[in-house]
Amino acid sequence: MGLQIVSFEQEARLKALGFDWKTTSTPTVALALQWIRKVKNYHLGITTSMCSYVWWYSAENGRPNSNNRFSSAKEDTLRKKALYFDSYEEAENSLLDELLDVLDIKNKVGTFKRK
Numbered sequence: 001m002g003l004q005i006v007s008f009e010q011e012a013r014l015k016a017l018g019f020d021w022k023t024t025s026t027p028t029v030a031l032a033l034q035w036i037r038k039v040k041n042y043h044l045g046i047t048t049s050m051c052s053y054v055w056w057y058s059a060e061n062g063r064p065n066s067n068n069r070f071s072s073a074k075e076d077t078l079r080k081k082a083l084y085f086d087s088y089e090e091a092e093n094s095l096l097d098e099l100l101d102v103l104d105i106k107n108k109v110g111t112f113k114r115k
Contacts, residue, residue, distance in 0.1 A: 003028040004089055008046070013100045018023075029092050036099050044099070046091045049073060052084035055095035065079065072098070 003027045008015065014027070018037050022025045036042050046058035056071040072083035072094065085091040 003030055003077040004093065005029070006032055009108045010096060010100065013104065017100075017103055029089075029096050030094055033092065033099075036096075036103070040099075040103060042099065044095060046088060046095065048083065052086060054084060055098070057095065057099060063068055070098075 005028055009030065010029075011026060014032055018039070018043075019027075019032065019083075021031065021035075033044065037044060040059075042057050042059050044055070045051060046053055052078045054073040056073075058070070072085075072091070081087065083094060
């Protein structure tokens with residue numbers, strides 16, 4: 001399977017977050033995740049777990065630790081159930097969706113100013 005491109009919705013959400021790619025075609029999921037690593041300072045990855053794939057990310061200065069590491073293999077407040085994937089590409093796409101949700105929330109919280 002080749003590199004998968006982002007969906008129309010993902011592309012719009014990336015643009016809203018400031019993603020500006022220098023290509024005439026739609027960016028790939030891998031390029032979007034690379035941008036999140038570099039610009040938003042997230043540490044992230046996809047690993048195998050038994051016979052499936054899981055993703056994880058950490059946001060504290062790009063360094064993972066047990067207090068700030070999130071994984072598709074665990075329930076949390078955004079996801080009501082653990083997620084396991086049959087392919088690397090499915091896990092990669094789900095990770096991008098998760099990070100876009102997190103970044104959208106961070107942007108909304110960051111836009112409120114105290115008086």
